[in-house]
Amino acid sequence: MESRRKRRRSQLYKWGLYVLLLLACTVLQTIPGFLQFGQAKPVFLLPLALAVAVCEDEFSGALFGAVCGLMWDYTAGRTVGLLALTLMGLSFGLSVASQLYLKLTSTNFALLTAGSLWLVLSSDFLFYYAMPGYSNMLERYIAYVPLTIVMSALLSVLLYRAVSWASETFKIDNGVI
Amino acid sequence: MKDFFETWKFRILIAVAVFLAGLMAYAAANGRLTAAPQELLSVAAAPFQKVASLVGGGISSVWDKYTSIDETMAENESLKEENAELRRQMVDYDKMKAENEAFKNLAGIQEDNPEMSFVSAFVIGRDGLDAFGGFTLDKGTAQGVERGDTVIDDEGQLLGTVIEADLTSCRVLTILHPSFNAAGVVSRTRDNGILTGDASYAAQGQCIFTDLSRESMASVGDEVITTGLGGVYPPDLLVGRIVSIEPEASGTSVIAVIQPDADVLGVKQAFIITDY
Numbered sequence A: 001m002e003s004r005r006k007r008r009r010s011q012l013y014k015w016g017l018y019v020l021l022l023l024a025c026t027v028l029q030t031i032p033g034f035l036q037f038g039q040a041k042p043v044f045l046l047p048l049a050l051a052v053a054v055c056e057d058e059f060s061g062a063l064f065g066a067v068c069g070l071m072w073d074y075t076a077g078r079t080v081g082l083l084a085l086t087l088m089g090l091s092f093g094l095s096v097a098s099q100l101y102l103k104l105t106s107t108n109f110a111l112l113t114a115g116s117l118w119l120v121l122s123s124d125f126l127f128y129y130a131m132p133g134y135s136n137m138l139e140r141y142i143a144y145v146p147l148t149i150v151m152s153a154l155l156s157v158l159l160y161r162a163v164s165w166a167s168e169t170f171k172i173d174n175g176v177i
Numbered sequence B: 001m002k003d004f005f006e007t008w009k010f011r012i013l014i015a016v017a018v019f020l021a022g023l024m025a026y027a028a029a030n031g032r033l034t035a036a037p038q039e040l041l042s043v044a045a046a047p048f049q050k051v052a053s054l055v056g057g058g059i060s061s062v063w064d065k066y067t068s069i070d071e072t073m074a075e076n077e078s079l080k081e082e083n084a085e086l087r088r089q090m091v092d093y094d095k096m097k098a099e100n101e102a103f104k105n106l107a108g109i110q111e112d113n114p115e116m117s118f119v120s121a122f123v124i125g126r127d128g129l130d131a132f133g134g135f136t137l138d139k140g141t142a143q144g145v146e147r148g149d150t151v152i153d154d155e156g157q158l159l160g161t162v163i164e165a166d167l168t169s170c171r172v173l174t175i176l177h178p179s180f181n182a183a184g185v186v187s188r189t190r191d192n193g194i195l196t197g198d199a200s201y202a203a204q205g206q207c208i209f210t211d212l213s214r215e216s217m218a219s220v221g222d223e224v225i226t227t228g229l230g231g232v233y234p235p236d237l238l239v240g241r242i243v244s245i246e247p248e249a250s251g252t253s254v255i256a257v258i259q260p261d262a263d264v265l266g267v268k269q270a271f272i273i274t275d276y
Helices: A004-030 A043-055 A058-076 A082-100 A106-130 A139-170 B004-005 B010-027 B036-067 B069-106
Strands: B117-125 B135-137 B151-152 B156-163 B170-174 B183-184 B194-198 B205-215 B223-226 B236-248 B253-260 B269-275
Touching: A004 A043, A004 A058, A004 A139, A043 A058, A043 A082, A043 A139, A043 B205, A058 A082, A082 A106, A082 B010, A106 A139, A139 B010, B004 B010, B069 B156, B205 B236
Parallel strands: none
Antiparallel strands: B117 B135, B117 B269, B135 B170, B151 B156, B151 B269, B156 B170, B183 B194, B183 B223, B194 B205, B205 B253, B223 B236, B236 B253
């Protein structure tokens, strides 16, 4: 069993790493032209939020999801709070589901990311492009959403591994076997 | 799990959700949220975005060179020919230069508008969610940038307008966005219209010029510039060239599809007109 001071320090390191990952993902997601194929470009913030949610508990996961969502709201110029609420709900739900029902592997995580991203991108498309009634938006949906989901899901495995590593490395040893 | 819903943690999550919903309602009612939380996010993210955009620019430049070597060689050949042609034109240019001295005051935006103040900025962020090419620049209110300022490229061609200015960065609404509206005029025929974006053309980097009279003599290749009417955008900024003219759905006017002179979807450096 570790001392309280050692536990606090390891928690600080772990969440410090998560925050660094958050900044790195924000930057990667917004670099002009980075990994861009046509209109599609991978999303990094959502997979990161989900990875932290499944590696931590539902409370921390949901809060971290809200922060990731706020960052995404800011960088994408969306109404502040919309993506934050969405990611918070998704992180909470996925964390609970992973604790109760799911066996988590990299493949499962990639599939979950793909499903979640499809929901988020489709709702964004609905609110920001379909409802205002812009013409030819189906073409935009086809050119942007599927490829973005595939690229993000593939890259999400790396994020999942990184978060799992941090979570395991700085795990609190409470003496329970 | 059932117990979780009775804990203080669950109550905190509900409180956070209510706070976010309130934030969203406030932001939706007041345009965007230009307040402390957003400024904090921008201050935290902008320096990292700035560095990453420099690194990213280098990487994509090397990758582009590698993937388009054949294209580059062909381009090189055509540039050589073009160079030879330009040398011949230089002789004519020297002659015309003397004549153009008289029109010196008309050349260049700065010379035409000495009262204009510019802030040079680099593009540090583009998010894939924006289908209309909106981007983030690395200058904000600390450098005198304000919402509504006009953004042009390094050749004085219109890119868009600042829709949100934080302390160290600002977001730009491009001329490809349907929410963008500016009074414009066809340079040759002096026909007036409204410059705006259209979802059908945004992916090709094109915008449209609406409310053009059916009797207009404007044709493909004509240059469109801003009029300055309304006082929102400075006059005589270059916008782009007409690539096609199509009838409007109502039939009362025609629409000109414009290929902007500026590379709206790929621009890396811009100038913000802070005063004119």
